[in-house]
Amino acid sequence: MLIRTTSRPAVDGQLAVLAGEPVSCSEFTYRRGTEVFGEGEAADYVYLIVSGAIRTYKLLTDGRRQINSFHLPGDMFGLENGAVHRFTAEAVIETQVRITSRRGLLEKIENQEEGRASLLTLVTRNLQHAENHMLLLGRKTALEKVAAFLLEMDERQSHPNKMSLPMSRRDIADYLGLTLETVSRALSTLRNDKMLRFDGQTQRQLVLLDRKGLAQLDA
Amino acid sequence: MLIRTTSRPAVDGQLAVLAGEPVSCSEFTYRRGTEVFGEGEAADYVYLIVSGAIRTYKLLTDGRRQINSFHLPGDMFGLENGAVHRFTAEAVIETQVRITSRRGLLEKIENQEEGRASLLTLVTRNLQHAENHMLLLGRKTALEKVAAFLLEMDERQSHPNKMSLPMSRRDIADYLGLTLETVSRALSTLRNDKMLRFDGQTQRQLVLLDRKGLAQLDA
DNA sequence: CGTCGCGTTGACAAGGTTCAAATTTGGTGG
């Protein structure tokens, strides 16, 4: 486990907003599928994604999984108000993160007016996402869920209408409360309806052909 | 619309924790089914429930409803970080609330160290509930959902194992991502399995007969 | 070149929804 310790300004992103000045941090790369932290573990560190993707999830005793959210480059994750993590975080693909100690970050935050507001804003943003996702999970059909997922990912991607998904069909399914087969079928349906296209040989490069149509499906 | 303006210490509960000293507030009673505030409206006031029950929810364009949470006596609701409410709040039954201006409350909070932490704690608690509820909505079966609901309500009731639900089967269904018929059937199943009993002539007075069994169902 | 992970597709099963009807409960007005 190699960690290069550095001290430099945080990149553009949520951590920069929070700290506003150089924060000492380490960089680390997690290989695809490895755990960053587990549910119930001490929440001593905070993570900023440089590249890659992270999934955070909860499990039922028999293994059923619900993914709360996907975190992409620029996103921060792992900051808790309490002492322990409330869910598990794993690298979806090889993921490079910048790690800061929670205490150090919180001290920085304490020292400036905006910092506190930013912290609250961060939690609020998570809550807002969770509220929207509850509506999706509880009340949308499979097709609506998948359409909403595509639009959400599209908004977070740099190139509009064109995306390369880091996560598998199973990940998407566990995010949307479906099975991977249902996700696959929904994508095929959307492809047949000319609302999207698969790019290249892989099935993770998607091009949205009809964002309006997808938005209508989303209800 | 009659509002009696008073100035007195907040009752035991979250508002008291937040303010820590007398907050000027008004009392008001909402009749069953009336709206306290709507999604998108300005979030100028904060509410503390004295008696009754509140549901907060989001709607899809075609009327499908997802209830985020039920608020019971002692709970606070309506406090937003942004300027507008992100969901609608309605009185489930006749509900008495204490209303405070958001600005006044936030000023009070600004003036004390603990206040800020409490505000963050409040949002975090909401987020935590949302995370657990996403797991329920996305991955639990109808029976597991209803069992979880009963246990959640039981924990928030004063008399353990005995509760009188303020909300209808439809409300429960919209909270759990089910139809009211499925909720009714699940309750009948649990009654047949001797895990609960209906008390009196109404179908909203429940007695939990086997909390362990319910907890096992909850997975 | 075989194996493994991932994705798609088909056939079938099942849990949950929809539609409908009967019953109970609660509220309202006389």
Next chain:
DNA sequence: CCACCAAATTTGAACCTTGTCAACGCGACG
């Protein structure tokens, strides 16, 4: 206080969306 009506709840039956199980194809990788 009682009668009556509307709302809520339960229950049944048919249906449908989604899940389950299985087969197959494809590409990556050893």
